[in-house]
Amino acid sequence: MIYYRSLHNVDVATNQIGRKVIPADFNSFIEEYIRFATEENKSTKDYKVCDPNTTVVHCVDSIISQCEGREWLDLDTAALDSYADSIANKLLREEINAQETVANLGIEIKRGSLVQALIGTNRDNIRYIIAKVEHSEWYDGESLRKTFGFPSKSKNVWKSAVIPIKIDEEGTIDFGIIRVYTDNVAKYWAEQFLELEEANSDESNTSRAFEAVELELKRSMKKHFRRDFYILRDSMLSTMKTRQLFNYDDVIGRIFTGYQPEEDGLTSKLQSIKQRLLNLPDKKKFDRQFNTVPEVLKKKRRLAFRVKEGIELRITGDETDFMDDITAYTNSVGKRYLQIRCVDQETYNVFAKRQ
Numbered sequence: 612m613i614y615y616r617s618l619h620n621v622d623v624a625t626n627q628i629g630r631k632v633i634p635a636d637f638n639s640f641i642e643e644y645i646r647f648a649t650e651e652n653k654s655t656k657d658y659k660v661c662d663p664n665t666t667v668v669h670c671v672d673s674i675i676s677q678c679e680g681r682e683w684l685d686l687d688t689a690a691l692d693s694y695a696d697s698i699a700n701k702l703l704r705e706e707i708n709a710q711e712t713v714a715n716l717g718i719e720i721k722r723g724s725l726v727q728a729l730i731g732t733n734r735d736n737i738r739y740i741i742a743k744v745e746h747s748e749w750y751d752g753e754s755l756r757k758t759f760g761f762p763s764k765s766k767n768v769w770k771s772a773v774i775p776i777k778i779d780e781e782g783t784i785d786f787g788i789i790r791v792y793t794d795n796v797a798k799y800w801a802e803q804f805l806e807l808e809e810a811n812s813d814e815s816n817t818s819r820a821f822e823a824v825e826l827e828l829k830r831s832m833k834k835h836f837r838r839d840f841y842i843l844r845d846s847m848l849s850t851m852k853t854r855q856l857f858n859y860d861d862v863i864g865r866i867f868t869g870y871q872p873e874e875d876g877l878t879s880k881l882q883s884i885k886q887r888l889l890n891l892p893d894k895k896k897f898d899r900q901f902n903t904v905p906e907v908l909k910k911k912r913r914l915a916f917r918v919k920e921g922i923e924l925r926i927t928g929d930e931t932d933f934m935d936d937i938t939a940y941t942n943s944v945g946k947r948y949l950q951i952r953c954v955d956q957e958t959y960n961v962f963a964k965r966q
Contacts, residue, residue, distance in 0.1 A: 615691050615729040616641055619699035623706045623720050628699045644726050644742050648771040654858040655790040656898040658807035665806035666701045670694040671739045675776055675784050695727050702804050709799040721769055722746045742771040770800045796856045816901035821851055823895040831884045838873045842934055852905045859899040863888050
């Protein structure tokens with residue numbers, strides 16, 4: 612149930628916010644934004660409250676306190692509005708600061724609206740939703756003036772936070788792990804606006820995610836589908852070695868979409884392997900969205916293959932496409948060889964036979 616909701620237009624260009632009255636026929640929009648933030652969106656990062664006196668956390672705490680002092684279905688919305696206004700003003704200030712920081716890069720903070728909603732069932736499963744949603748622009752057919760509003764079909768959420776609240780029998784309010792979503796690498800939403808602390812650091816997320824994927828692929832594939840194991844492992848490693856906003860589910864989807872196994876028998880198993888990988892964030896306790904830190908994966912880039920007694924092939928450094936540079940073949944008398952593409956002239960000269 613939605614106990615309270617608010618809608619503010621946030622305009623960095625004019626340094627203004629505007630509260631909007633929500634008409635009855637706009638309820639479906641609000642409900643879809645809430646559904647996306649709470650149920651559909653899996654690409655989130657976990658945060659926790661580090662200081663209960665920061666603006667957003669204090670305002671949410673005050674909103675809940677107001678509700679606790681009254682019947683939940685007979686709320687003083689005027690009192691709640693003042694706290695929602697404070698949250699919207701905080702966002703405006705931080706977006707102005709963020710815009711000044713990136714202005715010289717030609718980047719413009721997206722114009723949009725701030726949706727806030729208090730949902731739940733009395734003391735049980737209470738959540739406060741904060742979401743910045745899409746604004747579209749068009750020209751009015753009569754006046755030809757530029758107008759901003761909401762698209763009737765697509766309902767895009769650019770940033771959101773789902774704040775779970777627990778209330779004990781004595782009325783004490785406690786905040787659980789907060790799920791935050793952002794559509795880009797900008798950190799102002801979580802760090803400056805919400806003023807939250809990461810539950811898992813980007814370093815630990817990067818390490819845990821790769822280790823979990825590598826282990827699952829090893830269990831599922833290495834024994835019977837060894838070549839495919841290395842190809843998929845290196846696809847994951849190649850993606851994570853680039854510093855970026857990493858949406859785990861999207862990356863797993865891209866790696867597996869259209870993948871053609873090298874070895875027979877794997878095709879029928881790919882979907883179940885993919886599903887096990889998608890379950891890993893909950894199982895291994897890492898976020899589905901984080902910024903990759905390639906430096907923590909340096910040791911993961913090293914592989915060693917035994918060729919024969921006294922000879923070992925090592926893959927080190929940033930090389931992840933080694934499967935394209937090394938091929939195996941058997942000569943006419945049955946001897947097996949590895950053929951390696953060599954671009955280093957000195958190394959090539961050592962092994963080149965004189966004609």
